[in-house]
Amino acid sequence: MTGTELAVRCGWTHPKTSRIENARTPPTPQDIRLWCRACGADDQAADIIVQSRDAESQYVEWQRKVRAGLTRLQGSYVQLYQATELFRIYSPTLVPGLLQTEGYARALLSANARLLDIPDDAEEAAAARLERSQVIHEPGHRFVMLIEEGVLRYQLGDADAMAAQLGHLLTAGALPSVSLGIIPSATQERRLRPQELFHVYDDTLVSVELLSAQVRVTQPSEIALYLKAFEHLRGMAVYGADARALIVKAIDALR
Template identity: 40%
Template sequence: MSNQAQEAREALGARLRGFRKDAGFTSGRAFALATGWQESKVSRIENGKQNASETDIRTWCTKTNRPEQIEDLIATVRHIDELWLEWRRQLETGAETRQSKAIPVYARTKVFRIWHPTLIWGTLQTADYAAATFEQVVDFFEIPNDTEAATAKRLERQQYLYQGDRIFNVLLAEQALYTNFGGPEVMKGQLDRLLAVMRLARLSLGIIPRSAPVHIWPGNSFSMFDDRLVLVETYSAEFSVTQPREIEMYAKAYSLLQRSAVYGTAVRDLIFNAIQHFDHMPTD
């Protein structure tokens, strides 16, 4: 869980503990008896060790005579959930819904800072490459197969490369040029796409060569949207960073990663080398 999500959960627990004590329940055991819960559940919620559900909030506020707080606290619970979203829950109806949620974020953003150590950033992907990634998502999370719709929605984001005055700062590790989604022909098409888009004035594409000295460990991929939001992906979940001091840390990490990157002609050379690699790979 992100630090911000944990801090929010602990703050909620402290607030609920205050409600309990103000209502005359001097111990978690007494409150557990009144609600029919396990005492351990009361303790975990109050100490930020367990998420309180919306039903839990309604019960808590009713038992402590704070019904006027229900709406506000439910909004707080939903916000905490948004800070850390399990992929299985986000993708339960397929991948298209999650892709659709990205569109408004992109529309509002003026400056993008993107880091990915292992694959090509979604907005620069070809249809074939994107489809190959979504097929893996479908298999891994065992979700409905809506690869075609999800791919179309991801490609819709590419309109922002050509609209307005947005600036795209994209950093990839050299490994991203070689991580094989879909086979040699798909990869060569994707690499050709990179050569085409890197000519866009609004796009700065940097690549960190595999042997480049680094000034910070590569870590997880992350996407920064202005100075207001960072999205970080893991195998199990995606979490949102909105707290200014945490966003500053990601901005610092991005600057340190940039110090290892090459640009322009050096990037083209790395991409051409990767194309030659896939030229010599069997296509069966």
């Protein structure tokens, strides 16, 4: 069946078929029903409508979520954090939020506000981020965090703020509930290239952070893929004294 014939059967224009096919326009439930009917697949319409709604709810645009500022966004994670026993976090570009100092978080959030063209409430948002990060000191939670060595070199805020952040990593990495691994830049024959920033909450949810949006992954097969990738990345990281040596080296480079 051609696109033109499909459009005729559905009673809309051919450009609309093209827009839906190429994901430029999301289909309405009625669009899905008409498309399935035109293809003799009425019995599949209900499932496809549910899948479409799930996909839309799993992709959340930052600008829509932070329209009134960044402070409220920080509080929206508290319930999820409290319910999670095992956190797995991989970050190729940033210190994970749970390990951020106020100065580092304020510089990051202020930059995000400028990029998204929203009210700059970075000071209040940074304080809220630190408050929610107290979960790291509460019993019943474990944290496995991986960062690329480059994270130690990407300066956010002034040199003093960055030095304080790196110093905090030395302290936080020694907490009993925290495993902090650093993947050295000099790693040879990497098993896996650097990936997007992602969080795994227990084994039930993966949150992927993109420039424009956050994607929530709940499909078991996709979660399994992220867990497999995490183990590959974890196998390349250094820990303990070797990780501390990389942090100290980065602090010395600030002087």
